[in-house]
Amino acid sequence: MINGLSLGSVYALMAVGYSLVYSIMNFSNFAHGGVIMVGAYIGYFAMTAANLPFWLAFVLCGVGAGLLAVLLELLVYTPLRNRNAPFLYYIISAMGASIFLENFVIATIGPTYRTYPQVFSTEPFRLGALSLSRIDLMIIAVAAVGLVALVIIIDKTKIGLGIRASSFSIKASQLMGVNVNVTIFIVFLLGGILAGFAGMLFGMKYTVYPTIGAITTKSFVAAVFGGLGSLPGAIIGSVLLGVIEVLVSGYLSSNFRDLIAFVILIGILIVKPTGLMGKTSEDKA
Amino acid sequence: MGEALLRTDKLSVSFGGIHALRETNIEINPGEIVAIIGSNGAGKSSMMNAISGVVKYSGEIEFKGRPLPKQAHRIVSAGISHVPEGRLIFANLTTMENLRMGAYLRNDARAVAKTLERVLDMFPRLKERENQIAGTLSGGEQQMLAMGRGLMSDPELLLLDEPSLGLAPILVDTIFDIIKEIKQMGKTILLVEQNAYKALSVADRAYVLTQGRITLEGPACDVMTNPVVVEAYLGKKRNRLIQDTAE
Known part of the structure; x- marks a missing residue:
């Protein structure tokens, strides 16, 4: 269960990125996986090559990944926007950027799996009868703080108001x-x-490798599951997906894990095509 | 000639080779209501969108004696606010959040609070609906919200694009009363309307747009009695409507 929550938390940290971009720009930013992967490598090298303490590496990886995402927007999407390109072009460019990032890392750093130095003791944290893994607790805590901060920014600040307004109509918010x-x-x-953050935490829980970004497929599923463009939807969808995956692996077989996750996705989309908490389509007109 | 608040020089807008607006020169003096009338597709909205910076244009626009900036957000801070056709209120936000969006660029909280008070005085209905999601407001309330939101930036020039579109006749009267009230607040208004009669009755001066060109201009009362205008936009309108529905 805790394992599921921690997996779900990682998905949620990624899924909100999909949802935010989709809510304003109406396309799915498939380059997001590349950003996660680069984040994981920044954290890894900050701790190994530069020998920085965990917290500094963590901050560095957030800053680096954030800047990379902005750089992608500047180099890849801004030119498209200036030309009023159709949305299909954005998706294709996003995939291109993602493939580029993966292969760039394979070519420069190499395709091997790398393991983070141990930060948290593998000794489980005991709470009564429960024994909890420290890295899982860490992931859940980081995700909770990060997501709450994000929701506060979106709901309570002027910038957030501008983001929500732009997600409804770019023209009107320009006016x-x-x-x-x-x-x-x-x-x-x-x-x-x-x-x-998600990339680094995921890398610490498992390992770091160039195609680590592929797990964003799952977080994308979670975002669609909850309703693309809706932040609470993305978070709830992610946590649900994480828990379902772990339960299925635990009680049935891990072979069924993705099968069941996707069956549930398709089921939800048939019943409610905009996802659990998605905007109704007339909202977006 | 006095100092115009806004002046366009050969303002043209085209969309992929189609000229929506061809070399139009208009002038708006401080404190007046200027109406632009014309049929569908005559270029009225293109003119507004050019002034507020949401479409590209050629030619010059001068505001308060200086060239108008080209980016939409800088135009708002220069003192122009555009209430767009179809209202474009943020249906996903509450009434109050919509109004706060109108004051997006203003940082003086006290001045904003004062403007808000004035706007809510002018539109008491919005106060009642303060925390309602704007998408659930009625058409008339949405129009009031769009106008209130436009006033929240405390503009010198307010662009009103088809404020009466799709409203019941009684609400149309209310909206035009409010337009007069806004003028009394000292705001200058550029008004685009298909309801030519209503527009001309509140306006000081008017321009007639036909296929992207200005074909007539002058004091509103002269325009209203001009035989061509009467023929095209006022007198025969009812006959034509009957004809349209008969076809």
């Missing part, structure tokens, strides 16, 4: 004086920072 380019940068920055 209110919102600088849409800046708003989009901020969205990529926020999504990128959380993606970096």
Whole structure:
């Protein structure tokens, strides 16, 4: 169960990035996996090559991944936006960027799996009869803090108001004086920072490798599951998916894990095509 | 000639080779209501969108004697607010959040609170609906919200694009009363309307747009009695409507 919550938390940190970008720009940013992977490597090298303490490496990886996400937006999506490109082009460019990042890392750093130095003792944390893994607790704590901070930014600040307004109508928010380019940068920055954290935590729990970004397929599923464009939806969808996966692996067989996850996704989409908490389609018109 | 608040020089807008607006020159003086009338597709909204920076244009726009910035957010801070056609309120936000969006660029909380008070005085209905999600407001309330939101930036020039579109006749009267009230607050208004009669009755001056060109301009009362205008936009309108529905 805790294992499921921790997996779900990692998915949630990634899924909100998909959801934020989708809510404003109406496309799924498949380059997000690349950002997560680079985040995991930044954390890894900060701790091994540069021998930095965990917390510093952690901050560095958030900052690095956030900047990478903004850089992608600047180099890849801004030119498309300036030309009013159709949304299909964004998705194709996103996939291209993702393939580029993966192969760039394979070519420069190499395809081998790398293990983070041990930060948390593998000795489980005992709470009464429960024994909890320390890394799982850490993941859940980071995700909770990160996601709560994100929700506060979106719900309570002026920037957040601008983001929510832009997600409804870019034109109308421009007429209110919102600088849409800046708003989009901020969205990529926020999504990128959380993606970096997710990548590092995932790398610490398992290992780091160039195609680690592929796990974002799962977080994307979770975002769709909860309703693309809805932050609470992405979070709830992720946690549910994580718990379901672990329960299925535990009680049935891990071979059924993805099968059942996707069957549930398809089931939900048949019943409610916009996901659990998605916007209704007329909202987005 | 007095100092115009806004002046366009050969303002043109085109979309992929189709000229929506061809070399139009208009002038808006401080404190007046200027109406732009014309049929569907005459270029009225294109003119507004060019001024507020959401479409690209050629030609010059001068505001308060200086070239108008080109980016939408800088135009808002220069003192122009655009209430778009179809209202474009943020249906996912509450009434109050919509109004706060209108003051997005203002940082002086006290001044914003004052403007908010004035807007809520002007539109008491919005106060009642403060925490309601704007998408659930009625059409008339949404129009009021769009206008209130437009006033929240405390603009000098307010662009109103089809404020009466799709509203019941009694609400149309209310909206036009409010337009007069906004003028009394000292705001300058550029008004685009298909309801030519209503628009001309509140306006000081008017321009008639036909296929992207200005074909007539002058004091509103002169425009209203101009035989061509009467023929095209006022007198025969009812006959034509009957014809349209008959076809």
